[in-house]
Amino acid sequence: MSSCYILSFTLLLCLLSSPSSFSASPPNSTAETDILRPLKEIQKLKLIRKQLQKINKPAIKTIQSSDGDTIDCVPSHNQPAFDNPLLQGQRPMDPPDMPKGYSQENESHENFQLWSLTGEFCPEGTIPIRRTTEQDMLRASSVRRFGRKIRRVRRDSSSNGHEHAVGYVSGSQYYGAKASINVWTPRVNSQYEFSLSQIWIIAGSFADDLNTIEAGWQISPELYGDTYPRFFTYWTSDAYQTTGCYNLLCSGFVQTNNRIAIGAAISPVSSYKGGQFDISLLIWKDPKHGHWWLQFGSGTLVGYWPVSLFTHLKEHGNMVQFGGEIVNTRPGGSHTSTQMGSGHFAGEGFGKASYFRNLQMVDWDNTLIPISNLRVLADHPNCYDIRGGVNRVWGNYFYYGGPGKNSKCP
Incomplete structure (x- = not known):
């Protein structure tokens, strides 16, 4: 790749230095446009390399993953979060108190990513960061x-091609949420579509001041260059306009864990009529300092979103959502065949449909409590649907998802 740009740049210099270079063509001709195109490409590459210097921090150890990822072990105080003017000079916070009522029973094990299946982790005092490449x-x-x-998102609309099947609660004050999320490898139709399953903590209005905290798993060929399901985080404080990002791709989320790489591929995954695998996620607001912490599985703290990042979420959330989302670019004028969840409808049930189970909320007293007023909504139920329920083992749960394009979803 780089040699092509060097060749183009050399050709451009030769053409510009020759008096007769443009003599055969008038201004703004096709020939001049062809000459200027390599210059734009060079400028884009320079911008990319400048961005990569911000994102990829110097590492004290590098680990190669079987899926092709490079994991850099970066000193925790040098991570991207501390480039934020609001956080400069700080170091990661100490762990907060867990919500009351939290139990580690039946939780997932923390070794759930391809890069760490060999048992190799980053040293204490560092965090693993998936290296971003020029190709990315x-x-x-x-x-x-x-x-x-x-895009700017709206919960009550599937505009811009975003379609949802979610369970949600609203109308109160929410200080966190917890769920176990079934992991699959849904088919994604093109590079410009994705499929994800996540928890949203939401405050503000669905206009310019929306605040969200998000975590779950996603398949995004554009972002990662493959179709592995990957553990991800996101945040915004202005309805996705200028703030926030996925994972550690901007200054924001502060990671404290040396064994989990945000953005890395998840393994194992569920299979149709076979073994089922889920990841347990807990997001809650530390009553002492106000930061929003993220935990995976059996007591493994991943890190936190500093309260200073937010406006409405400085206090609490006013809505929580659980569920799936896809992007539909309408290829060929019809609905996409990108799948949500397992790619099968909710009615197929366990082992076939994807699920969220053990849905809980964190209240004002930092206590985990069952959800009592869960509502479910599918934007296009003939494409992706959702069915909720309650039982003794799973508590509040729902099945959701679907195949996208089919005879009832043209």
């Missing part, structure tokens, strides 16, 4: 917005 950024629709969601 060249796939992006916008270099300057790399790692960010492109």
